[in-house]
Amino acid sequence: MRWAPLLAMLLMAPGAWAQEIVGVRVGNHPGHGRIVFDWRTAPDYRMQQGEDAVVLQFPAGAAINLDGARRPPRNILDVTAAGDAVRIGLRPGARARVFRVGPKLVVDAMDPVAERPVPSAQAAPPQRRGRAPEAVAAASPAVATPMPPPASMPAPAPVPLAAPVALPQPGALPVRPLAQRGAILLPYPPTTGLAILRRGGQVLALFDSGEPLNLSALRDDPIFAALEAEALGGATLLRLPLASSGQLRARREATGWILQAVRPADDAEAAGRAIPVEAEDGAAPRLVLRARQPGRVVPVTDPESGLPLLLGTLREIGQVMPVARRLPELDLPQTMLGAAVLARADRVVMQATGSGFLIGAGTGSLALDLAAAEMPTAASMTRSFEFPRMAPAQMLERLRALQASIGAAPSLGRLPLRRAATEILLALGLPQEAQAMTELAKSEDPQAARDARLTALGGAAALLAGRLPQAVVLRQPELPDSDELNLWRMLLLAAEGQAGLAAPGLAASLPVLFDYAEALRSRLLPLAAQALAEAGATESLRQLLDQAGPLPELALPRAMLAEAGGDTAAALAGYDEIARGRDRLARARALRRAIELRLTTQQIDAGQAARALEATLFAWRGDAEEVVTRMRVAELRRGARDARGALALLRETEALFPGHAAALRPAIGAAFLAALEQEPPIGAVALFDAYPELLPHDAVGEAAILQLADRLVALDLTERAALLLGQAALRNTGAARAGLGLRQAALRLAEGDAGAALSALHDSAVQPLPDALARDRTILAARAQARLGRMEEAVAGLDALGPAGAEALAELLADRQDWPAAAAALANYLRFALPAAPASLDTAHRQLLLRQAAMLVLAGDEAGLAALRTDHAPRMTEEPWGAALALLTAEQLRGLADLPRLQREMSLFRTIPARLEALRAGGPVTR
Known part of the structure; x- marks a missing residue:
């Protein structure tokens, strides 16, 4: 019953369970002292830096245990807490650098610049473990200032609130x-x-x-x-x-x-x-x-x-x-x-x-x-561990002796013994037992948490046991670098699915792997071989397979090597043999690779591959492998013109694996757009109504909706198309919203509802907009206002556009039969639109010149016609454009002497329609 009061206190204080207690570690390194705050999750913090101290403000309620900083490292005078803030006093001249390593927060106090150690021929730099000491070159280059360990991408460190700023040099x-x-x-x-x-x-x-x-x-x-x-x-x-x-x-x-x-x-x-x-x-x-x-x-x-x-x-x-x-x-x-x-x-x-x-x-x-x-020898490569290489019976005997010594030793003297026992357990291929041994060491001796070798052994055991979140301690920058540690870090990358990053390091570290005892080597070889195969490192993979011998666990990498070498028959035979085996993960991978190979060699089509690959989902379920397979099935369904089936599968995957939702979103959006394109118009509209949130808020989503609206208009479903555009515009932002609103307004205006067109433009108004889109929206609004009789507002809006709105203004004025004003507006547009080179007039430019001439004729502007004839007749010599311009800009008949010219012009008028029709139809023009 003595535990009852303690249990009652814990039950009465539930907040104590949720509060995160953050430990603090310190250490001295060349060029800087270091303080590490061991957060389990990355904190939001603020930093203020002065000449003599750094103040870190943490979230409210954080419990910082400063016991580990009672003896501050170099360049740090004291570490004190005040509420949710921690003050770190700096030695005069020291400079602080704050950054994250995963969830941990690291503060380095850098040596003053004048006191940085400079390597020289008389003071050789420290050598890594296992290296033969070498003399440093007498003419040493400039010393590289020690940098902090890598921070996680994309942001290496938060920007301090008051960081000192160095003025740049002139020039x-x-x-x-x-x-x-x-x-x-x-x-x-x-x-x-x-x-x-x-x-x-x-x-x-x-x-x-x-x-x-x-x-x-x-x-x-x-x-x-x-x-x-x-x-x-x-x-x-x-x-x-x-x-x-x-x-x-x-x-x-x-x-x-x-x-x-x-x-x-x-x-x-x-x-x-x-x-x-x-x-x-x-x-x-x-x-x-x-x-x-x-x-x-x-x-x-x-x-x-x-x-x-x-x-x-x-x-x-x-x-x-x-x-x-x-x-x-x-x-x-x-x-x-x-x-x-x-x-x-x-x-x-x-x-x-x-x-x-x-x-x-x-x-x-x-x-x-x-x-x-x-291929360096194992003896020439640096090591971090001391895995024994002996027969399993001898290792078990040594382990029993170590366990007896551990039982007889005091608690604070067991760390070296437990570390040696952990290495034997790993060499025997017993990662769970090895990890438990490291945890026992940490619970007995406070020094164990700062023992780099024991930390790395715990990470290696976690990796071998498949506990990847616990294996990330292998990446801690405090661990001394070595070829052996690099091997385990590359194996961790391979286990995380980053074979492309792991392959070069694995290829360089293979001698260390083959130097391990058989039990440990056999556990690591399949992971290394699979990573090399997936990365396409065929030479390194071939060396590994030749040296490893005919291990059954390496059958899949052997088949992948055959596939990479172009031996399709051998690769398919290997995959089919593995598919009949009992290793579930290898069986699932072999089935999927065989399907992909048969698709590549055109033995099956995309639809057959999708059905066959979907059947393999039951071979291995519940992790990233299944998610990748589901995404591939969806891609094959899209290729087989079954975008709706691909969308259904991806949405099911999103519900089953919410942790992968961010990675699935692009594929879901692509399947949704493909379904909108492939489905019949009515079915596509129903699909949009069911999943409007899947429409991408960008130019791709806008183009898909505009295409669907055009298909509806082609079926005389203009009202439905306008409603669709309105719904899509309300769910979009920026230029996409304005573009969809413009298309909706154009449909409303074409149906004769100018008020609805103005409402659509108003509801989709956003700022800022691209110049071309803003111009088109203003022109359409002016046309709608003119349709409602608001001519002054329409003219004012088009005038505000300058030359860009002059053509639309000319059309509105022509509708009112205000020919002088229409001709002046079109002349303003022509000064802006016509190219300077005479030979560069196209059909649109020639049509504009004829429209200008017609408006001047209707306005009775003889001077304008004469100027048009003088300026542009040499550029309109091609028939029938030249004849039409000559007729429109010819001088008025003033007497009997002009009758012959009238007869010629009447003959031209009778032939112009036929010539224009031939030009429109693409036929030859008779001269």
Whole structure:
């Protein structure tokens, strides 16, 4: 009964259950101290920064536990709480940077600029675990300021309320954001080269131009607000914190370089063409990187290792190093543009040539074994874990010994033992037990939560157990980087369905995977092979399958490799064999791929493929796989002219999977528009009445409704078409609403209801509008007002348009038989509409000139006719236009001497109708 009072207190205070208690962690890093607020969900916060402190204002009711900040890290004097705000006192000269990493909020207190550590030949940078120490080049490049870890796209960090603003240098090139989201323009001249690559949590973009940049226009940009520029003496280095799933794509335009943040999975252009790497033998072996339009080689300091990083710029886009390679004395990192060399020996030299870049040794020779670089050995790759490689019986015996030691050890002394036990459990292929071991360690020892190796082991166990939300701890920037950790991060990307991003890293980390014990290796190989197959990395997949042997779990990747190689028969045989197996997920994937392959090879049509693919929905249900299959079935139904069936399936999918509603919306809109086009007019109207909210509020939706209205008008259902347009206009906004209202008003006016036309225009009025749409609406309103007898209002509206409304004004005045005013209005329009070149008159222009002549005749304006004849007769020599203009603009008969001319004109009048009819019908004109 001793628990009864505690239970009663909890039941009486339900708010305690819902309140989120946020822990705080601190740490010291090269160049900065760090405070991490461990939020479970990303908070909305405000920041105020002064010279000596940063104040973070959190949502009301947040419980911040500052016990972990009792000993502040470097550059931070104190951390105090006041209500919902936390004040972080800064050391004099320190600079704070605040950003998000997932839901966590990170505050870095950067060292004062004068006190930043500078790597030199006497002070070698820290080496990663498992590397042999190498001397740093004596002539070290400028030091790259440490950057924060990557923030999640699209926004790397919130803009502070009172951030210090650095004044740009005089004459700095203005960098500005573009209308296209996630893109900026850097106005460098065409001779400027560029290199882009990711190092750690930031993307580096190096321009081989020393012109300073003005970044003030990016202050409010959601992605590039955190962009920093560093002058390197003849070059400029940009650093941008960017999520691991993001890349920078560059393109060259006449006005400069454009950088755009993209996700490679959604952008096929982000891959680029691989720069060929060749080895040249001789007295001094060297590597040749063959690239077009090479720029310069600029040395910088690698933010990850502190070693010299030699960057080769290019003046042409699309040339990349897609896979990282490691040699004994240098690395060739993966790039998004250009070439890069990480020098691990001080004699590494890189220079630009006319055909690319040369990599060699300044003195002596380098070990340049490209074969070893393509597939490095497991022993040469860095590790984060210590998975044992022994027989399962030996690992079980060792695990029993560890468990006995854990039971005998005090609680605060068990962390190393539990960490070793976790590694054995993972090596045995027991991820659930391994994850439970890490949780036990965290519950016993407060140091366990800050143990990077244990955190990474917990993430690996969660990934292997299929608990992806818990496996994201593998992406924490605090974890020391290694080849082994990169393998697990790539496996996490593959499990999340981002095979295109994971494939290069998986291909480079395969030696680590094959070095694992059989139980762990067999659990990871299918995931890696499937990712390589989906990404189209056929060479790496072939190497994996050859080395793995005939494992049954790899049957699906083998069939996919056969399909990629063009062996349709072998691929279909493999898929059909897997479909008869017992692995439900592999069976579902094999069925679907077999259907797609038969569709591609025209063994079945789209309708048959849709029916067959729909039958596979029962093979695997309840996750993103089913959603993707349903969307593909809907696409095939649309291709088979069954858009209504596709719409029904997508709406059912939206109801079953509300979490995927945002991804389904574009497909639902496309199916709805296709159904409006394919259904009979009455059925299409009924469909719109049933789902009016599915109409896109853009030009595509407007065009679909206008087309449907035209089909109704063709069936003499003008009233129904007008009602449809009115309903659609009320549900739209902007120019689409105004365009639909204009069409509705035109139908109402054509039916003789000028009042209804004006009401339709009034109900669909929005501001601002494109000039052409605003003009058409004003002209139609003037015609409706003239029909109602409001001539003064109609004339005033058309006069306000200037020359653009003169033609419509002339028509209204002609209807009132006010010929002088109509002729003057049309003359005003002709000055605006007629081209200057005599030979460029088309049929419409000639018709306007004849209308002007007719109005002048009816107005009795001899002077106007004479001027028209003088100005335009030379441009109307083509028959019958010239004859008609000559008749209309001829002088009046004044005596008997003009009778012969009258006879000729009467003959012309009798022949003009036949000539005009021949012209209208497209036949030859008799001269």
